[in-house]
Amino acid sequence: MSRFQPTNACQRQAIDESRATLPADIVDYIQKVEGQPHPESQLISVLHKIQRHYGYLDRAHMDAVAHLLGVPAAKVSGVATFYHFFRLTPRGKYVISVCMGTACYVKGADKVLEKIREELGIDFGETTRDGLFSLEEARCLGTCGLAPVLMINDEVHAKVSPDKVPALLERYAAQP
Ligand code: FES
DSSP states (O other), rough: TTTTTTTSSSHHHHHEEEEEESSHHHHHHHHHHTTOOOHHHHHHHHHHHHHHSSSSSHHHHHHHHHHTOOOOHHHHHHHHSSSSOOSOOOOOOOSEEEOHHHHHHHHTTHHHHHHHHHHHHHOOOHHHHHHEEEEEESOOOOOGGGOOOOTTTTEEEEEOGGHHHHHHHHHHOOOO
């Protein structure tokens, strides 16, 4: 029987709450794919859609998916935490993408990264407590001649050295 046809009041309430948690188009998508073969691949595509919509996955999103897709909540959170492309916290106002491609690496991207970690106290996939900065790894931003390169949101910063990092971060932090 479809998860969308609850058999009692309690189930009905849980399904209604889950539907209300997610955008209507994603609820419709789940309704189309639930019960199809290979539930794990359906689960991953549903989680991708939710992350595209909200920018990350939180507990309420994952519980709603578990209810509507009819898979255990532990399975949903297991998949979300296993794959590094799923984010479990909101991204910061400024997303720093540090290129760790070969050209940038040989020009010292690891030292730049180390300085950013030291300044912000976060690692890849994390966000500062004030919600200002998130740190992400990039693989070749297409500007190898300017290595080492990082991006902060849409802005490219070329030939970054560790000693330039504090002033760069301060500049963004000072923006209204
Ligand atoms: S390797 Fe960093 S921009 Fe290409």
